[in-house]
Amino acid sequence: MTQYSLEPVLDAAERVLRDRTDSVPRLALVLGSGLNGLADQAEDPVVVGTESLSGYPRSTVEGHRGRLVFGRLGACPVLFLQGRVHAYEGHDLDAVTLPVRLAARLGATHVLLTNAAGGINPAYAPGTLMWIVDHIDWVRRRPYPGPVGESEARPGAWARPAVPPYDPEWYRRAAATADALGIPTVMGTYLWTLGPSFETKAEIRAFAGLGADAVGMSTVPEADAASELGMHVLGLSTITNAAAGISSGPLNHEEVLEAGRAVQDRLSTLVRAIAADLA
Ligand code: HPA
Numbered sequence: 001m002t003q004y005s006l007e008p009v010l011d012a013a014e015r016v017l018r019d020r021t022d023s024v025p026r027l028a029l030v031l032g033s034g035l036n037g038l039a040d041q042a043e044d045p046v047v048v049g050t051e052s053l054s055g056y057p058r059s060t061v062e063g064h065r066g067r068l069v070f071g072r073l074g075a076c077p078v079l080f081l082q083g084r085v086h087a088y089e090g091h092d093l094d095a096v097t098l099p100v101r102l103a104a105r106l107g108a109t110h111v112l113l114t115n116a117a118g119g120i121n122p123a124y125a126p127g128t129l130m131w132i133v134d135h136i137d138w139v140r141r142r143p144y145p146g147p148v149g150e151s152e153a154r155p156g157a158w159a160r161p162a163v164p165p166y167d168p169e170w171y172r173r174a175a176a177t178a179d180a181l182g183i184p185t186v187m188g189t190y191l192w193t194l195g196p197s198f199e200t201k202a203e204i205r206a207f208a209g210l211g212a213d214a215v216g217m218s219t220v221p222e223a224d225a226a227s228e229l230g231m232h233v234l235g236l237s238t239i240t241n242a243a244a245g246i247s248s249g250p251l252n253h254e255e256v257l258e259a260g261r262a263v264q265d266r267l268s269t270l271v272r273a274i275a276a277d278l279a
Contacts (some may be wrong), residue, residue, distance in 0.1 A: 005037075005055075005094075006094045006098065006101070008055070009053075009054070009055035009056065010098070010100065010101060010102055010105060012053070012054050012055065013053045013054075013055075013102055014051035014105050015055060015191075016048075016052065016053055017048060017068070017070075017078065017102075017106065020046055020048055020070075021046045022079055023046065023070045023079075024077060024106065024107035024110060025070065025077045025078055025079035025103065025106055025107060025108045026076055026077050026078070026107075026109060026110060026278055026279070027073075027076055027077070027078045027082060027108060027110045027111070027112060027274075027275055027278055028078075028079045028099075028100060028103035028110070028111040028112070028231075029078055029080050029081065029112050029114070029245060030081045030084060030099065030100065030109040030111065030112070030113045030114060030219075030222060031080060031082050031084065031112040031114055031189050032084065032113075032115035032116050032218065032219075032238070032260070033061070033115070033116040033240075033253075033256055033257060033260055034189065035114050035116070035238065035260050035264065035267065036082050037261070037264050037268075038080065038264065038267065038268050038271060039067070039069045039071075039078055039080035039082055040178050041073060041268050041271075042069050042070075042072065042073070042078065042080055043071050043072045043073065043074075044049035044071055044072055045069050045070065045071040045268055046069070046070040046071070047067055047068070047069050047070075048067065048068045048069075048070075049066060049067055049252055050066035050067060050068060050083055051066060053068075055095045055118060056098065057085040057091050057095035057096070057098060058083075058117060059083040059084060059085050059086075059089070060084070060089050060113075061084075061086065061089065064178050065081030066082065067080075067082040067083060068080070068081060068082070068099075069082065070256075071076045073271070073272050073275035073276070073277060074272065074275060074276045075276065075279035076275035076276060076278050078275055079106065079108055080104050081099045081100075081103065081105065084099070084218060085098075085099075085100065086195065086196070086217055086218055087139065087141065087194055087217075087221065088194050088195040088196040088217055089196075093141060093221045093225075095236055096221050096222065097221050097222055097224075097225035097226075099222070100222045100225055100226045100229075100231070101225060101229065102126075103231075104226065104229045104230075104231055106275040107234060110231060110232045110233075110234070110278060111168070111222070111232070111233055111234070112234045112235075112236065112274065113218075113219045113223055113226075113233065113234070113235045113236070114236050114237075114238065114267070115190075115216050115218050115219045115235075115236075115238070116216065116237070116238050116240040116246070116250070116257075116259070116260050117130070117190060117214040117215060117216035117237040117238065117239055117240065118198070118199070118204075118206050118214060118215045118216065118239070118240070118241050118242065118243035118255045119213070119214055119239040119241070119242050119243055119246060120191075120204055120207055120212050120213055120214055120215055120243045120246060121186075121188060121208075121214070122184075122242075122246060123215065124186060124213060124239050125152065125187065125239065125242070126239055126240055126241055126242065126259050127238075127239065127259065127263055128184075128185075128186055128235060128239040128240060128264065129178070129183070129184070129185045129186070129236075129237070129238060129239075129263065129266070129267065129270070130186050130187065130188045130190075130213065130214055130236070130237040130238075131166075131171050131174065131175060131185060131186070131187040131188070131214070131234070131235065131236060131237075132166055132187075132188070132189070132214075132219065132223075132235030132236065132237055133164065133166055133168070133187045133188065133189065133192040134164040134166065134189045134190075134212055134256065135164065135166075135191065135192060135219070135220050135223065135235075136189045136190070136191040136192070136207075136211070136212055137192055137220050138191055138192055138193050138207075139192055139193065139194050139220070140193075141194075141221075147217075149190060152162060165178065165223040165224050165226065165227030165228075165233045165240060166223065166233050166234065166235050167173055167232040167234060170232050170233075170234050171187070171234060173277060174234055174236075174270075174277075175187070177270070177273045177277055178270055178273075179248045179271075181269060181270065181273055183266055183269065183270050185270075186213075188212075188213030188214055188237075189211055189212050189213050189214075190212070190213070190214050190215070190216060190218035190219060190220070190237055191207050191210070191212035191214070191216075192216065192217070192218070192219065192221075193216070193217060193245075194217065196217065198243075198244055198251045199243060199244045200244060200245075201233075201244050201245030202245075203206025203244070204243045204244045204245050204246060205245065207243075214237050214239060214243075215243050216237065219235055219237075231232070234274070236267075238259070238260055238263050238267065239259075240255065240256040240257075240258075240259035240260055241255055241256060241259060247272065
């Protein structure tokens with residue numbers, strides 16, 4: 001596993017980015033599989049390839065371009081984070097959570113985490129947009145093993161938050177925004193698996209029994225880290241496929257990307273309205 005030293009990477013990235021733009025994002029938007037096109041909506045974009053940031057983790061997954069896009073959605077300054085990295089790629093959780101940490105340093109107070117997920121709840125068909133109101137951490141990998149109380153730079157790192165990291169007030173506003181636009185959404189519990197392989201049918205049956213509505217390979221570490229940093233967190237899953245055994249037939253990553261692209265118009269309308277509400 002990559003061993004990571006967080007603070008120097010953040011310091012260096014902040015210096016490079018501050019040379020490129022003085023934009024202070026209010027909203028950080030983490031783009032999940034197949035959802036990268038949302039960054040094309042950025043007005044007055046300043047695009048920085050993450051390869052120019054020393055130590056910034058590289059995504060190796062198709063559909064995850066490594067770019068930071070500073071721009072606006074209407075009146076709201078937004079930082080679009082393209083090129084999510086996943087724990088299954090061998091990154092430790094410092095690396096996985098670096099983009100949201102960087103967003104917080106640059107001034108973002110809100111983070112919207114999007115992802116592609118498999119539907120476990122049989123009512124959540126492909127194309128469904130699901131607000132994440134709670135999660136199940138099936139990976140249970142902690143970011144910073146070490147003596148309790150010695151990580152002042154990372155408050156709360158040693159203890160699990162007792163409450164879900166997702167901001168219930170922001171979720172209610174966002175759901176009302178979706179309703180007002182006539183965009184159907186549901187809410188649910190997201191279960192994080194390490195991946196990269198999809199689940200077995202037996203695993204999905206078990207996860208259904210645990211109360212999971214959707215399953216995916218991201219979001220939970222970023223949500224926890226952002227919440228620990230005091231950011232407002234909103235999670236939005238695009239159900240791209242029925243999870244294993246919920247429908248017939250094998251799953252593949254191409255299907256996930258395709259379904260993500262199919263909802264992109266609805267999703268970008270919704271994200272624009274959420275940003276407008278924050279501005
Ligand atoms: N399982 C896990 N992760 C996923 C899935 C799935 O079915 N679909 C999209 N991401």
